[in-house]
Amino acid sequence: MRCLRIGAVLLVVLAGASCGSTAKSASSATRGSQVGTSNTTAPAKSMWKLVTVSDSNKLIALSCPSATLCIAVDDGGNALASSDPTGGPSAWHQVAIDAGNTLNAISCPTTSECVAVDNTGDVVASTDPTGGPSAWKVANVDSNYVFDGVSCPNPNLCVAVDEEGNVVTSRNPTGPASAWKAVAVDGSNGFDAVTCATPQLCVGTDDHAHVLVSINPTGPTSAWTAADVAGAADGSNVVNGVSCPSTNLCVTSSSGGAGELILTSTAPTGGASSWKKVSGAANNVPFEDIACPTTSLCVAEDPATDVITSTDPTGPASAWKGAVDEGKPNHLGGSVSCPTTSFCALVGNNDVVTSTNP
Numbered sequence: 001m002r003c004l005r006i007g008a009v010l011l012v013v014l015a016g017a018s019c020g021s022t023a024k025s026a027s028s029a030t031r032g033s034q035v036g037t038s039n040t041t042a043p044a045k046s047m048w049k050l051v052t053v054s055d056s057n058k059l060i061a062l063s064c065p066s067a068t069l070c071i072a073v074d075d076g077g078n079a080l081a082s083s084d085p086t087g088g089p090s091a092w093h094q095v096a097i098d099a100g101n102t103l104n105a106i107s108c109p110t111t112s113e114c115v116a117v118d119n120t121g122d123v124v125a126s127t128d129p130t131g132g133p134s135a136w137k138v139a140n141v142d143s144n145y146v147f148d149g150v151s152c153p154n155p156n157l158c159v160a161v162d163e164e165g166n167v168v169t170s171r172n173p174t175g176p177a178s179a180w181k182a183v184a185v186d187g188s189n190g191f192d193a194v195t196c197a198t199p200q201l202c203v204g205t206d207d208h209a210h211v212l213v214s215i216n217p218t219g220p221t222s223a224w225t226a227a228d229v230a231g232a233a234d235g236s237n238v239v240n241g242v243s244c245p246s247t248n249l250c251v252t253s254s255s256g257g258a259g260e261l262i263l264t265s266t267a268p269t270g271g272a273s274s275w276k277k278v279s280g281a282a283n284n285v286p287f288e289d290i291a292c293p294t295t296s297l298c299v300a301e302d303p304a305t306d307v308i309t310s311t312d313p314t315g316p317a318s319a320w321k322g323a324v325d326e327g328k329p330n331h332l333g334g335s336v337s338c339p340t341t342s343f344c345a346l347v348g349n350n351d352v353v354t355s356t357n358p
Contacts, residue, residue, distance in 0.1 A: 049355070054089055064339050072335075076096075102118060119146045123139050123160065147162050147163075148161055200215050200247075211226070215269060249314070
């Protein structure tokens with residue numbers, strides 16, 4: 001995740017990109033407390049639990065391959081693992097895996113493989129993500145460029161993106177640096193995020209109003225197609241986190257000169273015209289990150305410290321509801337992971353927020 005790349009609000013409820021945050025307000029939730037709902041339209045049954053973990057750094061991202069394993073990463077080069085993500089602070093165990101660097105994204109395609117990327121072009125991978133420091137291997141695969149996203153649709157393919165417009169891929173993600181290949185895809189634009197619904201469909205987003213789509217993500221530059229989906233005349237809109245629960249649905253959002261938009265497509269390879277724009281949803285703020293475990297549930301974070309959900313993500317603005325107000329103003333950052341419809345986890349600053357009924 002990047003912090004205010006171009007003055008656009010770079011969202012969210014809870015994650016921890018290296019943006020600053022204000023002190024906890026008097027109404028902030030305490031450790032292990034249940035987090036209240038943000039408005040009367042929110043589902044009453046939606047229960048979210050906030051836990052402050054003992055990490056002096058800011059949590060940036062997390063990946064939960066199952067409801068019984070989450071791996072979070074922070075801006076100090078640490079991984080925090082939990083086999084009981086809904087537990088208390090003691091359920092999270094920290095290990096230094098990339099000392100001194102900021103780990104910006106992580107993807108765990110299975111409980112026995114995780115791949116993280118950092119701000120110096122490193123991939124940090126493990127086949128035993130709950131193990132100690134020696135269980136993680138660091139490989140510099142992208143010069144000293146800043147990675148902003150990584151997605152691994154299966155253990156044999158990972159796709160990472162950086163702030164220089166490059167896509168870096170590997171069919172042996174836990175292998176040496178030579179197992180990774182970089183391709184210049186997005187000119188001078190910087191990627192913001194990437195997701196791969198399958199090995200045959202990956203969708204990236206950038207800081208100039210584009211989504212970039214490929215059905216052959218390990219291919220050459222020409223294997224990726226860019227589409228201006230936000231519609232800002234100056235290309236100023238940042239397109240943020242993206243989730244594709246299937247090859248027939250992708251959901252993202254953008255902010256900038258074209259306004260605050262939710263963007264959805266049921267044919268993501270169909271070019272700009274295949275993306276639907278909705279404004280005025282969720283307090284008219286974009287999402288920093290979003291996870292859609294199915295086509296009928298999306299969970300997102302916004303900069304007003306809200307968790308936003310929809311059971312009809314291609315619907316109108318009213319289809320998006322505030323599910324919970326985490327209660328910490330300016331709790332900036334953004335990462336959410338939902339391996340199933342019955343479990344979601346989010347991180348931000350030193351906090352983990354979970355729900356077994358999102």
